[in-house]
Amino acid sequence: MPKAANLTLTSALILKAIKEGYSYGFEIMEVTGLASGTVYPALRRLEATGLIKSSWETEQDDAQGPPRRHYQLNNHGKDRLNEASKRFPVLAGKNR
């Protein structure tokens, strides 16, 4: 198990967005207002530290477009997000 990451505000924000159901990179960018250069490295780091896991969409027909990689929160990530929510009150907002 990799060493647990020290959650920053940005990382916590991304975890919060994933928890709220925004599971794709560009979606997370749009909902958090963060730049892609921030979101993607953060996603890599969170995945490496075992807070989130990724999986590929199943292949759809042509109309649905190409598959995307979507990210999900795991249990450890949920715990860390709860801890971070106490540190960063801005995260303790209304759910979607």
Next chain:
Amino acid sequence: MRRTHYREIPIEARCLIHALAWALPRDYGDCWRREWFGESWHWLKQQRFGLENIGWSTRLRLFGHLVGAIVDVWFLLTGGKLFKRKLECIGRSSLAPVAALFVAVAALWPFRVHLEAVSPSTNDQNAVLIARHSPFMGKLDRLSTGEIKFLSRRKDVFDAFGTWRTYSARLTGSPFPVIVLQIDPAARKLFSLNLEKGTWPTYGHGCEVAVDSSSADSKEMLTVNGTRCRVVGIVSRPRTPVPYFTLLLSVESGMPGVLPNVIARLRSGTSEGRLNQVLDVPFDSQRPWLRSGRNLIATPVKQIRGAPFKWGGAVFLAIWIMTALLQRLRSLRARIVCSFETALALLIVGLPWLRCIAHLPVLSGDATGIITALIYGYPVVVGTPIALLTLQFQKRCCRVCHRRLVSPIKIGRYGSVLMEPAATECLCTEGHGSLVSSTALCPAQQWFTWCNKWA
């Protein structure tokens, strides 16, 4: 990904994604490309219902998003290792190399007398520079008159023995100062007196007296700084940015005043032990408290000539090692940054200074004044603003991830000046920064309580 989907993404975005994917390892690159293509396609689909006509504004926005792909690739290539310690943070800045350069310059300071012996006209064959090793911080000092007289009588060891000094002087009729390498007649054997007749009319600015005196056969004397001298040679230095040259002068009647430097040529076959025995001068009339014999050292001119390059290399190595120790060279990125900053510090501060050092023989000695002051003060004059700028940069830089501190946040309240004064603190894009821990790390409930107080 199907071919039709592939073509619906604008070509510039496709090119960028492909190019970046090539930078990654093949197995991961395919996965990475698939992710970015998928995201781009769906984002475009979301922006417009049909992907047939994509406007320039949408293309630009997509391209803006894809700039993050560059960061993503860079992050993946470097393993995502960020500098998390304060020492490493300082090490990444230019402050460490500049500080190291100051240390190196201070360490090299005592060797400046050695460098003075490097003259373009010095004959290297068996030539040695004799100087006093001062007990004070290892400084090299010039010899006293008594010692010079004593050593000059040792014909069994020294084939030639003479004194020299350098200074700047202004000749009659010439608006520009010339650099004078003044030698006593006994030292003429030690210098290659190559007369370059074409040099003086070019650089001498038509000074007639000097033109007449630029011949070795000429008996005309030249008055330089009040001393009657004979011009015995001119050495041009065409590679220098300022077309200056060394005017070799020979004085007939010694050089009163400042103690000159001593240069000598050893007789062939003279051993080092024999030389050291001779340098064991029995007395020193000016400094009787010193047992001067063990303080005189002889350094070959050949060895001195390459000193600026050797010391330049040593300084670079020292700075590199110091910076490397600070950064611990954990990754390729650290090594690149370390080398880059070292080279940058040397380029900005060190290289011009070393270039001046190379010309020190003609600018040191009695050539005091603004030029010498600038040369010796250059590291301070240039290095200090760089250090201050670096400190300023550090103030606006995140201590954790080295990103720029932005997002100013108002803290405190204006009514509570003493206990918690109002101020603006900044956060980086990662959420680090200089927030007061009591505010940032307190439980949420307490935070809201304090918020109400501020309100």
